[in-house]
Amino acid sequence: MRALVFSRRPGQLAAAAVAGRIRPGAGAGVGPIGLRDVDPPEPPTDEWLPFRPRLAGICGSDLATIDGRSSRYFEPIVSFPFTPGHEVVGDLPDGTRAVLVPVLHCEVRGVDPVCPSCASGAIHHCERIAFGHLEPGLQSGFTRETGGGWSAGMVVHPAQVVPVPDDLSDEAAVMVEPTACAVHAAQVVLGGAARDGGPIAVIGAGTLGLLTLAALRHAERGGDTDRLILTTAKHPEQRRLAGELGATRVVAPDELARAVRGVTGSLVLASDDATAGAAAGQLTGGFPTVVDCVGSEESIAQALRVVAPGGDVVLVGMPGPTHVDLTPLWHRETSLRGCYAYRRADFDTAIEVVRDLDLGRLVSATYPLDRHRDAIAHAAAAGARGAVKVAFDLRGERP
Amino acid sequence: MADRRTPATRVERALRSARDAGRRLPSPARAVRAVEFPLRAPSVPAGVEPPERKARLGAAYDTAWARSPAARLGRLALLEGVMRPVIRAVADPERRGYDRLVGLDGPAIFAANHLSHLDAGLLLTSLPEPWRHRAFAGAAADYFFDTRVKATMAALALNAIPIERTKVTRRSALLAADLIDDGWSMVIFPEGGRSPDGWGQPFRAGAAFLAVRCGVPVVPVHLEGTGRILPKGTSRLVPGTTRVTFGTPLRPSPDEDMRDLAARIEAAVTGLADEVAGDWYAARRRAHAGESPPLSGPDASAWRRAWALGDRRSHRRPARTPWPLRD
Amino acid sequence: MPRPGLVLDVDRSTPPILFHHGESFRLEKLPPGRSRIVYPAEPLAPLKDVAGAIDDALDHPLDSDPLSARLFPGMKLVIAFDDVSLPLPKMRRPDIRQRVIEAVLDRAAAAGVDDVRIIAALALHRRMTEAELRHAVGDRVYDAFAPEGRLYNHDAEDPDDLAFLGTTPHGEEVEINKRAAESDLLVYVNINIVSMDGGHKSTATGLASYRSIRHHHNPATMEHSRSFMDRHSSELHHANWRMGEVIRKAGVQVFQIETTLNTDTFGDTGPLSVLQKREWEWTTRDRVTFMGMKAGLDRMSASARRRIFQGWEAPYGVTSVTAGAVEPVHERTLEHCFAQHLVPVEGQTDVLTMGLPYICPYNVHSIMNPILVMCLGLGYFFNLYRGKPLVREGGVLILSHPTPWEFHPVHHPSYIDFFEEVLADTTDPKVMADTYEERYANDEWYRHLYRTSYAYHGVHPFYMWYWGAHALRHLGSVIIVGGDVKAVRRLGFRPASTLQDALEMATDTVGPQPTVTHLHNPPIVMADVT
Incomplete structure (x- = not known):
């Protein structure tokens, strides 16, 4: 069986980090990932089932891993060698089409009694991700034993699958997992400082940005729909999609501060006239909630500049090691909040969102495993190349 | 025993022959002493009164050579290459009022107050084109033209012509008038000498006379600060800052009395001084009201005059860290 | 005796014509037989005293x-x-x-x-x-x-x-x-x-x-x-x-x-004097100066070019000073203005071309941003007429200017927002007046910058756009030659890389073989169209 395998090879990882910095996605060529012929993974217990991926998406966190940009934080919660791929739609042995809920929480790990977080249903907060009868791994696709989506076969725990309705195409179904993230993010956002209305800024119009936008609009559908949502988008296709998915106004990344200032009528704190005039300093006011779907140093700093005092900055994009001046956070009592994954129930909502908004169209290209370098390069430059989600098509793979 | 003398080295031999050659040459002093008439000037026999020699210095010094093309070129080099950098280093001039000269054509008389030897250089380097390289200065015959070296330098560097301080002589006035008629502009200090105490002296009528005589405008100029740098009676330069202010050209009406014009010139320079000390509008107010503070200072005892001068004549380097403002 | 303005019919012997192009220039051939050029009068004799x-x-x-x-x-x-x-x-x-x-x-x-x-x-x-x-x-x-x-x-x-x-x-x-x-x-x-x-x-x-x-x-x-x-x-x-x-x-x-x-803008000596001469009167020296200047400018950074041009001081002569009651004084002043600027022109044209210079009233010591390009072309230059516009209704206006997507952050803060927000939404003066003007005019931040910094008032970019309202209504389309493509599109105009392309594009609007008039400005010329 063929699988893309990511091994622990520090030399190659360092090379990938260098190459990835020069050109995103280049880590696939020089890094420790390669297409191998491997034995299908063994089910850890009798409960586990073999799962044949049909489509498996390439996520931003996968690209960070391939380009050696991942934080050392992940070291204790992944296990090598692993096959990436956690956005997966596939077939169970009984022919059921299902999407994977990749989080490896207590129930999946056979931990009993389950941890307090899992007991409350917050499986993404599971406190046993490195323990139990499985090797460490926060999700399928980051652990040795389960295999991952970028292969002809993996194993899943029955608690890890959600059946896909027949009217949903494979392309739509592969969007369910990332959409579930967005649904969760929307809940976080709408439960925070923006709960009583007020404008929201979404930084970034990649997959996560667009889906978060869609999930926010979906969560408030039927209600008071004139909430102002400002989105930043770099590329024309992103601008178009953001507009379609419900952004009130789409601006270029460097226009965000000015747009927020104009809407809120804020003043600007800056040490010189040019910075002040371009609204490049700290806004005195701002939006109650800023959702950062990029996770870079610049985007976080930008979010802190445009968020209102006492507001929320929600990090939906995975940040990594970052240098941020937290003085404004302290001074303005901003809360900086992470936002990771989902509960299982979010998948049901996600399926609705995907169906209602026809999010299958966001899958811009699919590649066979043989062309994994092209696929990764495409995904790494998705925005510039007019794409959103790039996925591996495994329907032609032999088991 | 072996011969202990070593043969002379090549260097020693060369030195020795050079010394010998030197001895054979006549010494310059001896050669000069040996010169006899007619190579040497004759001595005057006793009992003979030699005839009076024609004066070639002072007011009689002929400066025509200083306006030859070669001298003008030399002056250009001196003015731009030496005088300007020196003035900039020593006097750091701030020049104002050029805008008032717009529309002024042809030769003019630049009349300024006089505080220091620096004034001529400062004023000449401050003149805008086209006047700068076609200007001559009136200089005191008894001071600048008393020796041949000083006279040559004054004529070359300042294009100076000798002016009698004590009386208006025909010769110097005619020369100046001819030069003005030829298209040369004149730089003149109508006070006739440097200020002895930092306050101005009465303006004499020379500039006015020439302006009326030649029908050219007089540009009043006020110089400030040179008195701190090199006042009369010292030879030590204390670098400082200066201000040169050009005033609106005064045009003599054809039948104007030269004493009236002289008064106008003095009033104009007085007004400029007031403008420099305070602000232009206040100075104009006082000028119209005839209340400009006179250049000559208060009519009082010497100490009160010095006192009223304040900082304007402090001929010393300012302390680097003024007490007690140290950190 | 200064020569009056001139309307030149372009024939095959007409040399290429100077177009101002921001901080540079273009030399363009106009189609012979159907083009004409409106040249300004030479500077009137200034007052002596x-x-x-x-x-x-x-x-x-x-x-x-x-x-x-x-x-x-x-x-x-x-x-x-x-x-x-x-x-x-x-x-x-x-x-x-x-x-x-x-x-x-x-x-x-x-x-x-x-x-x-x-x-x-x-x-x-x-x-x-x-x-x-x-x-x-x-x-x-x-x-x-x-x-x-x-x-x-x-x-x-x-x-x-x-x-x-x-x-x-x-x-x-x-x-x-x-x-x-x-x-x-x-x-x-x-x-x-x-x-x-x-x-x-x-x-x-x-x-x-x-x-x-x-x-x-x-x-x-x-x-x-x-x-x-x-x-x-x-x-x-x-x-x-x-x-x-x-x-x-x-x-x-x-x-x-x-x-x-008077219109003695570039002087009769010095490097820019060539800009004030009619092309067939350029001497060898003028041509060498022009080529050297253009080559030098093309190799400079935009900011260096701006510094050079913004430093230029014109040797204008004063032609009149009139004082007294407002209305009689102004009538007298207008006579002097018109004596210098007016050039009689017969009939309108299908296509009007102009080369926009580096400066307009609102970018002194500053950057000519796209909104100001619009204002200078469709506001000021288009309106330099008496009687009827130089270009017929439904005609095409071709401007030449680099139109950079660039703003002076100190002078034009509200322009940046206007460009990013308002023009992204609409180019219709009425719509923007109804939807956006009030918010910009009353924005506390713009007010603060206007009062304490060196910023134009928040509402000013709207006025720039209104300045072109008459032209926007009158014209069939506007083409900018050599401009930043995105910025030109944001203005609602069409970008062209050469004048020939622009003239070709204009035929979509005004039909084949259109008549062309070039306004040779600056120095300032105003057409008296009959």
């Missing part, structure tokens, strides 16, 4: 007592003067404003006037910097008045320094600088670089507040100002004249001093 002319104007004013007779001890005197937007490019020192103001002040000093204020009448423009004020009024006046705060920029947003004077019969509110309104005499010192300036507009606009200016700086007025360079056919001026009447009735004593300059 400017000081004498000023004295004469102040001592023998039109419909007024001599200035000296209107000055008395203890009075409140306000001298207002045109701001940095005039003249363009700036004038070699001494600026005519300085010479006039000094003459006025000298009389005030003679009369024993103590309470004098000198105010830059900049309406909603940016404040003038110290260097700019010094250039305009001279160092003597600056040093005498500025340190004590008696020389300053008008502040249209200072609630304590505005006076409401009344309303015109058309319901237009008149609110001007309080200090000026309450003075015993307001002396206005103007420069009429084009016929739009001066008259009642000096005080009614220059010293007014947003509340007042909005009544005539709006799409409806601007569409009915045909053109705003011809005050008798300009709704903009009618409104200002109505306001002038209110100001007069409120008892404000205005002593208007208007001046005109």
